Amino acid sequence: MPEKIVETTPYEDQRPGTSGLRKKVSVFRKKNYLENFVQSIFDSINAPRGSVLVLGGDGRFYNIEAIRIILGMAAANGFDRAIVGKGGILSTPAASHLIRKRGAYGGIILSASHNPGGEHGDFGIKYNSENGGPAPEKLTEAIYEKSRSISRYRIVEEVEVDLENIGESKIGEMTVEVIDPVSGYADLMESLFDFASIRHLLKGDFRIRFDAMHAVTGPYAVEILEKRLGAKQGSVMNSIPLPDFGGGHPDPNLTYAEDLVKIMYGEKAPDFGAASDGDGDRNMILGGRFFVTPSDSLAVLAANAKLVPGYQDGLLGVARSMPTSGAVDRVASALGIPFYETPTGWKFFGNLMDAGRVTLCGEESFGTGSNHVREKDGLWAVLFWLNLIAAKRMSVEEIMHEHWKTFGRNFYSRHDYEDLPLESARKVMEAVESRFRDLPGTVFGKYTVLHCDDFSYKDPVDGSLSRGQGLRIVFTDGSRIVHRLSGTGTSGATLRVYLECFESNASRHKLDAQDALSELIAIAKGISGIEEKTGRKEPTVIT
Ligand code: VG1
Ligand code: CO
Numbered sequence: 001m002p003e004k005i006v007e008t009t010p011y012e013d014q015r016p017g018t019s020g021l022r023k024k025v026s027v028f029r030k031k032n033y034l035e036n037f038v039q040s041i042f043d044s045i046n047a048p049r050g051s052v053l054v055l056g057g058d059g060r061f062y063n064i065e066a067i068r069i070i071l072g073m074a075a076a077n078g079f080d081r082a083i084v085g086k087g088g089i090l091s092t093p094a095a096s097h098l099i100r101k102r103g104a105y106g107g108i109i110l111s112a113s114h115n116p117g118g119e120h121g122d123f124g125i126k127y128n129s130e131n132g133g134p135a136p137e138k139l140t141e142a143i144y145e146k147s148r149s150i151s152r153y154r155i156v157e158e159v160e161v162d163l164e165n166i167g168e169s170k171i172g173e174m175t176v177e178v179i180d181p182v183s184g185y186a187d188l189m190e191s192l193f194d195f196a197s198i199r200h201l202l203k204g205d206f207r208i209r210f211d212a213m214h215a216v217t218g219p220y221a222v223e224i225l226e227k228r229l230g231a232k233q234g235s236v237m238n239s240i241p242l243p244d245f246g247g248g249h250p251d252p253n254l255t256y257a258e259d260l261v262k263i264m265y266g267e268k269a270p271d272f273g274a275a276s277d278g279d280g281d282r283n284m285i286l287g288g289r290f291f292v293t294p295s296d297s298l299a300v301l302a303a304n305a306k307l308v309p310g311y312q313d314g315l316l317g318v319a320r321s322m323p324t325s326g327a328v329d330r331v332a333s334a335l336g337i338p339f340y341e342t343p344t345g346w347k348f349f350g351n352l353m354d355a356g357r358v359t360l361c362g363e364e365s366f367g368t369g370s371n372h373v374r375e376k377d378g379l380w381a382v383l384f385w386l387n388l389i390a391a392k393r394m395s396v397e398e399i400m401h402e403h404w405k406t407f408g409r410n411f412y413s414r415h416d417y418e419d420l421p422l423e424s425a426r427k428v429m430e431a432v433e434s435r436f437r438d439l440p441g442t443v444f445g446k447y448t449v450l451h452c453d454d455f456s457y458k459d460p461v462d463g464s465l466s467r468g469q470g471l472r473i474v475f476t477d478g479s480r481i482v483h484r485l486s487g488t489g490t491s492g493a494t495l496r497v498y499l500e501c502f503e504s505n506a507s508r509h510k511l512d513a514q515d516a517l518s519e520l521i522a523i524a525k526g527i528s529g530i531e532e533k534t535g536r537k538e539p540t541v542i543t
Pocket of ligand 2: 092113114277278279280282471
């Protein structure tokens with residue numbers, strides 16, 4: 001297995017999106033496509049000789065082939081050790097934890113997260129730095145620049161290492177250490193939550209269902225929920241990770257987590273339901289016939305954090321992405337702790353956590369997490385909820401209603417228009433922005449526009465500036481409409497419209513969110529002219 005330097009030519013389309021580089025599997029299988037990107041990472045991070053690399057993925061189609069290629073390249077690029085999850089498996093939060101725990105220089109995570117997998121599905125790759133978090137924008141831009149001028153890469157070809165058994169082997173000078181992907185992560189969870197009281201809860205007649213959606217959380221959830229916490233066998237469904245996720249769309253929301261939703265909205269619904277996505281960093285929380293919006297979930301966790309052993313001393317501060325509802329802002333102000341509003345994507349939270357400014361953070365897109373790792377964490381959120389239910393002895397629905405009674409309710413919804421022609425998506429965005437001058441002061445029924453802007457963020461820790469992060473229309477009562485283009489899709493464009501209004505009157509808290517937001521929905525359609533520009537009358541997915 002000699003080390004080789006291979007000549008190559010650049011691809012022009014390797015700019016990472018919201019969360020790494022995501023493309024169709026067929027694109028990643030193009031000659032030197034993966035190799036180019038990986039060498040661009042290695043050239044940009046300048047890992048000193050002797051460094052450790054963490055490597056793993058969500059098990060989707062092409063995962064293991066890619067891991068072999070990357071191992072050969074890591075060896076040829078001077079890494080001393082690669083730590084790989086058995087079978088090439090590591091959930092995103094488990095990878096983040098491993099980087100931190102083992103003092104690795106960084107890690108490469110193979111996943112396209114909630115995007116469908118399989119031979120005709122999507123694949124993805126991202127680099128996480130030594131803090132365990134996604135590479136900051138400066139680094140992802142540097143990787144992209146490298147990829148545009150790359151002319152050679154280093155590799156040990158056709159590596160033959162056993163990835164199916166725990167143990168160590170060598171590729172040239174580099175040690176490959178295959179580890180159990182689950183146990184270290186499960187131990188971390190056990191150190192944060194009151195497992196004894198959750199076990200007690202699950203011993204009684206409290207019934208749960210967790211849908212792993214045939215993706216990476218299966219083995220993690222079986223170990224933690226069934227084995228360590230004693231949930232009845234079968235509480236974890238779709239628990240075997242499959243390369244094509246069983247043909248499904250591993251996105252935990254009311255549309256795609258169909259199997260779970262049927263059960264949770266059926267006769268004899270269990271008391272608690274949850275699901276996670278392809279790479280295990282997202283979560284959806286349900287009670288019996290009751291859905292918790294991710295923005296509300298973040299607020300509930302923040303408000304009750306002291307009930308959980310890992311957070312009993314309180315929170316340093318909280319952060320949310322700009323499109324996420326302001327529910328957590330109200331909690332922060334009641335607790336008297338700092339609050340931050342960042343652009344979409346987890347990479348912006350890392351600096352705040354490293355600087356000790358925030359403990360909890362979250363996004364409206366089913367992502368919640370804390371400074372225990374530097375990624376969002378699906379199972380962590382599930383355990384947080386179970387811990388709260390055990391401590392408060394209340395149902396999911398009761399906890400939510402109590403919360404709204406105390407803080408008021410931020411009605412919230414996201415309308416996604418998927419797979420639009422790029423041109424028409426751009427036209428919608430331009431149409432919205434072109435109204436920014438004349439909108440302030442305009443009255444739409446009970447809503448008056450206060451101001452409009454394209455969100456930009458100055459990182460309070462390193463001072464870096466991120467522009468163009470979403471078009472905001474803010475009304476005088478704090479209601480908002482946000483338009484933003486997705487940065488994770490692999491075909492066409494996805495337009496996201498985020499809608500939010502606040503209701504303090506408890507008698508209206510039971511309203512359906514779509515009804516409560518109906519006027520804002522109509523105002524948004526009127527301003528953007530989305531129907532005429534895209535031919536779409538309704539969104540593809542409403543969450
Ligand atoms: C989406 C979500 C964003 C999330 C990102 C990665 O990005 O909106 O909140 O951080 O996915 O999540 P976008 O650019 O498509 O809106 V994951 O679980 O796919 O890594
Ligand atoms: Co994900």
